[in-house]
Amino acid sequence: MQALAKPEVGDFLSKNFVSVYDKVGTFQVNSSTDGKTANRNGGNVAAFFCTPSGYVIHTAAGPRTSEAFLAEAKWAVSVYSQILSDRSLGVVQGRIDQVSRVTAALRSAHSSAYDLMNKPDQVLPGRELVLHAPPADPKLKGLDDAGRKQRKQVHQLFKTHAFEPLAMIGPKVYKDILGEKVSNQEVQLTGGSEAKQAGRSGQSLLEFFEEGGAAKASPPPSGDPAKSKSAPPKNLNDTKKPWESKNAKK
């Protein structure tokens, strides 16, 4: 991901996030006619900004320019920090109520961002993190346009699904927004030795998501997030990971 090679992006992510990656299986690598260089079929990326326990705050679905990716990462941090710093949160009785409040506030923030992207003439706090600056390189305009479209789809989806476990929202983002097929197949390689050498198998995204016991135990919530007790964490310090289950392979 080219955006991740930019120092300013790396600095912000290192300061605010612990990063980890996972592989998706539906991806083909073929050798070219000269048998040396490899060609790719498919391939995509989604960056999930989560709590330490794996509840998704925001997602950058699809490739991004560095300007766009940094704006989305900052938006996620800013919105979540503001929600947690809300003084009224501390007086709410019970952790389930706290989580409901956070979930509702986060979904409201996504709703506001979605509205702002549809009506960009609005003047709102944090506007620059939703309507980020265009890329410095004009050649990246197509990528930037596609990214804005995908971001709008994410905000729309997260109006009702923000703060769900990664195991639950991950496949939905990957399939519905990116149009990718998530499978447990390993990366397929055909052709030259260089291509084969480059291919290393790893855990598929499906395996990763399937280890989410929380997702398998309950259906996705809908409607009023405050009434949903299945998907969001039971408390903000919940140490149970969405990808952990009693049946998970060790």
Place this chain on the structure above:
Amino acid sequence: MIRRVALPTMVLATAAAMVWGEDSVPSPRSGHTTSKPDRSFGTALQWEKALDSASKRAERERKLLLVLAVAGHFEDPFFT
């Protein structure tokens, strides 16, 4: 996800991995290798090996968690 990385960069990275070993980087002070693994994979940040350890570290350091789901070979910049 299209990523174009100049061939010399890949060659250098491969050579460095061969010289220093896949999981070690040279110490800028001593010139010797250190035990701290280089897991940047051509990005400007380090990547945890597993979700579990990433989650625990995020809790310990009071940070958020970034999970990048990639279709392709993340470790090789050419493929991601």
